[in-house]
Amino acid sequence: MVEELNKDQTTEQKILAAARAVFIEQGLAGARMQDIADRAGINKALLHYYFRSKEKLFDMVFEEAAMKFLPRISILFEADIPIFDKIRTFVEHYINLMMENPFIPIFVLNEVHKNPAEFITRIWGGRMPPVREFAAQIQREIEAGNIKPIHPFHLMINMISMCIFPFVGRPIATSVFELSNEQFMVLMEQRKKLVAEFVIDAIKA
Amino acid sequence: MVEELNKDQTTEQKILAAARAVFIEQGLAGARMQDIADRAGINKALLHYYFRSKEKLFDMVFEEAAMKFLPRISILFEADIPIFDKIRTFVEHYINLMMENPFIPIFVLNEVHKNPAEFITRIWGGRMPPVREFAAQIQREIEAGNIKPIHPFHLMINMISMCIFPFVGRPIATSVFELSNEQFMVLMEQRKKLVAEFVIDAIKA
């Protein structure tokens, strides 16, 4: 996927698109400002004219990526709908997001891994995902005898794992199972329904 | 210079241990030879005396890590034991491995992501994990009506996702759920049984 040569794009947009591509592919340490300039079709001087430093540019790209990675599913979590429907909606929503941004997860996870301390404060300025609401609902459903007892942590981690991990381990998975990119995407498409039903079958009483 | 039972590590071992730590923490691009030398308690000259280049050293560390990441479960996969027991053994085995090497997955996955082409040829010189055996067994179990129909890819990816992903997303998970390292490890310990039963409940007919 090369850069789109839109005359419509402003230079700033071209730079950000290029930076996105290079940072996501190479990481902060592996990315070169020259590469970003080349990819944006401009020169280094102009790149620094728009963004003073590599760090500034990286911050923008990373923040944007992190936001995509931790999507705005607050409404979903807080919505007053049955748990199984909530699971179905969550999984479909999340896998859709991953299919649209397949390389965001490994990028974000790796940069967070290299600098865990900074991450927590920077990305979520105190506002964490409303995980408590969902956890409470799970507790209620367990007490009502609708689903088997399970710690909300495990249920959520299981769901999220199955949504994200295939994209993180994509090159290995496609190599082991000898899949083309098209076949991989078909399987991911299937997972939108499959993972939800897998989870529901696993927990329903 | 024959048999010297080293109470202490040899210099080569010290270097490899240091390299492991630094590469796994910082990645190939982020790692500094000086850091590795410091961590090994030696100097840069000696470091290059033992390992000619950064690449050579990285190769060793990466290969070792990749081997741990894709463990020798061939025997397990080929063993003629019931599918549910196989799942239980696999999950426990794999999560144990992850608990012993918690930072291997993100390291390997990220380096593979940065260079997918090289990976396939380098790590598995043609010899891939015997995934076909396991897939065949799943097919047989489905036809025998013991488990619900599911593509072996999805079943395996689901299992592996739930085993590995918590470690890949560890800093985020611990931050969202406000977990100490001890609490995190307790939860991972629980998962050895929990994930297996989760999978079995999800697929049993």
Place this chain on the structure above:
DNA sequence: CTTTGGTTTAACTATTTGGTTAAACTGTAT
């Protein structure tokens, strides 16, 4: 004692890389 292999010290080279600068150029709006 002498040799020898591992080790240190410390300086050095070559290259990469983030970032800067100044001058010239270009199109558009005033």
Place this chain on the structure above:
DNA sequence: ATACAGTTTAACCAAATAGTTAAACCAAAG
């Protein structure tokens, strides 16, 4: 035409970094 923001060119600087080199050091083996 003129002014100006955006852009290019090309050189440059300073720091970091991989890798080298040579001399000296040291402990153990012959």
